[in-house]
Amino acid sequence: MNDGVSLERLTRRLEEVVGELRGLPVDVERVDDDAVVRARILQAARAARALRAMHPVGSKDTGRQEQRSRRDVLDVLEGGVSMRTIVHASVLDDPLKAARIRQLHAAGDLHRVVDEPIQQVLIFDRSVAFVRLTPVAEAPGALVIRQQSLIAALVDLFELTWAKAREVTEPAHRLTAREREVLALIAEGRSNGAVARALSITEAAVGKHVASLFAKLEIPAGADDNRRVLAVLAYLRGAVQ
Template identity: 40%
Template sequence: MTSLLSLGLTEDQERLYRHLLRNLGSDVDAAGAELLMPNARSVAADLRAMGLIDDTSTPVTPAIAVDLLVRHRLERTRRQLTGLTLAWDVLTELTEEHRSGRTVHVVEHVRDGPAVAQRVLALLTDEPGELAQVGERVPDHQAGSAAAPFAGLLARGLRSRTLVPARALDDPDRDLRSRKWHAAGDLHRVTSEPVRQVTLVNRAVAFVRADPAHHGGGMVQIRQRGVVALLVDAFDGMWSRGRELDDRPLSPIEQSVLNALTSHNTDEAAARSLNVSVRKFRGHVADLMAKAGVSTRFQAALVARRRGWL
């Protein structure tokens, strides 16, 4: 006979449930006497708690019973897996202590950029899983001597995502650097939302600027699971709302040039509406076309409508 023990019932619980199923209307005391089960009432209470019998000791159908037992078993398995996840977190901390020779704290102030870069790279070298970052400044682990090791991690399959505020890309050097890293595998998107400097390593460790108003104040390293999970959720939401590098909003002058271009029949009239020379206006138009990635004004108009610039 197939047993329900594998789904979490004890032997007495299964015997009582089967008896009540075969003898509908039987009360618990009578069932206990017939089964020689002196603890029948406590066993019945357990079955009620699991939803297998109701207050009148009437059993649910076998299909419902098995469904409930499977759900209970899955929930117990989920809790066990959560415990195992915590065990892996402990292993990560022990590995870091063994590697660095220092105590690992849940929250720790790391005072300078090179030390932050060293920790980020060490964590990713031990477990090259996932990196997520947002901020106006280039992260320390992508600058100076740390750039080459980070590029090596990308080449070995590190999944990396970076959110950059749109205003930061007004700097040509930052725009060029972002495109370079994007091409190397560190996927970039642009956001218009307010940002703080945050780096998230393997969804388990966060680095947050210690003083938002002071770039030289170092970073706070956080390993507290709840806090890191909140930061990861916030990043994922911003990432889903972000734009591709070539799809970022227009600057005020670019928007004015586009509006003038579509509102006037000649460059002379469009330039007069902006109080600039025709040469200056045509230079702005060329920059706008380059940003749209097109070679004609007609194509620029189509791209502008598709991207919501008009």
């Protein structure tokens, strides 16, 4: 199916849903308190049989919070809930978050990765959905949606995004267009300074792109020259997507 046609069809469907709901009572609740949102999510998770989730960035939880969050997901999986999660590729730039995602993936919370911006959404079965109030990482509050036509549209959006996403277990994650440009120039033997001049960006920005592509290509820490050689070899082998 052509992605453009699919997205256009989905957009029309969302417009139809909005039109159908005009003048009718809509079962959508705004909850501004994050503690209340978390409690509602846990309640829904305990009663659900399937969860579809989209996360634009990784959680900021660290230490005990991170362990508790991971334990909550594992407990839900052990309870027999089917889980599928779509994350933004930037999450994998953090080795700790990447390791957590792969652990959950192996445990049954299947993950896929996208490069395009996504909204934070949780859909439990086809009965309730949670949508972040604003498309900003870690913004407080959520919309709690029980309107069936809206949930159906969100499910369609999730399934379309899932079909386009790539497996989290792919050995070489897709680089952004800018990262591919940087790597191509590195393959020509250029230094970070030369790459910066060629692309009209700062040398600091080049350094960030280089660090990101090292992480995505899973090149371990070591001498920078050796890492650049390994990245170039991956590029020449065609392993970079």
